Amino acid sequence: MRLLVFVLGMAMSVVGLSAGSAQEFYTVTYVEVGPAVTSQAVPVLKAYREAGSKDAGNTVFELLQGISRPNQFTVLGVWKDQKAYEAHAAAAHTKQMNEKLTPLLAAPNDTRQHNGLAVAPSKFSRGAVYAVTHVDVIPPQRDNGVAAVKQLAEDSRKHDGNVRFDVWQQTNRPNHFTVVEAWNNRKSFDTHIVAPQTKGFRDKLVTMTGALYDERLYRALD
16 A cells, blocks of 8 residues: 555654554555655654654654665554554644655655554664565465464564564555564674574475565664
8 A cells, every 4th residue: 555654753762662452553654765865855754753753642653764775764653543543644744744755755655554463562772773574475375474474573582682573464465464673783683584493484485475575674763
């Protein structure tokens, strides 16, 4: 679902985020601007973060900037429920910010809406490395995909340097998932990706994947 809507801000300054509830609603927005105008986009996104953080029903805002491609941003939001997100999307300040950012975009924004599948309390780690991954399994393998990503989350939280490992399931395509990770540093992440449990997950995924494993690395934007 493509929307000119942003769910922006920082949340890792809060220690011990909630483990989530059955009603909590999760959003991921992928934003890509032209490389030459990245510096113009950053203050626009930061300003929106300030306004959006005051919206009723929002519990988490995170604004991430790509490490290898800094013109790519990912915006993560956690809402009390879907109605809270919809109210935010319709707010005047959201529309105003969209108008400012639109001329800078290299591609339309892509917002994915989710329910929590495997969510646990997070820790604070300044300078953490984030990984946001889109996982797509073919519809007949949905149940197997659910089991695999939930096991990956459980195993990965035990790996050294992990401060967050969540899995969200898309509302309109339940065979699609977003995996949100945070690690103390790049070394911790690099060690994790070659761990037996991680490699085992990737082996299983090969038999059920519906699209390329899209894993991107970020840092939180101050």
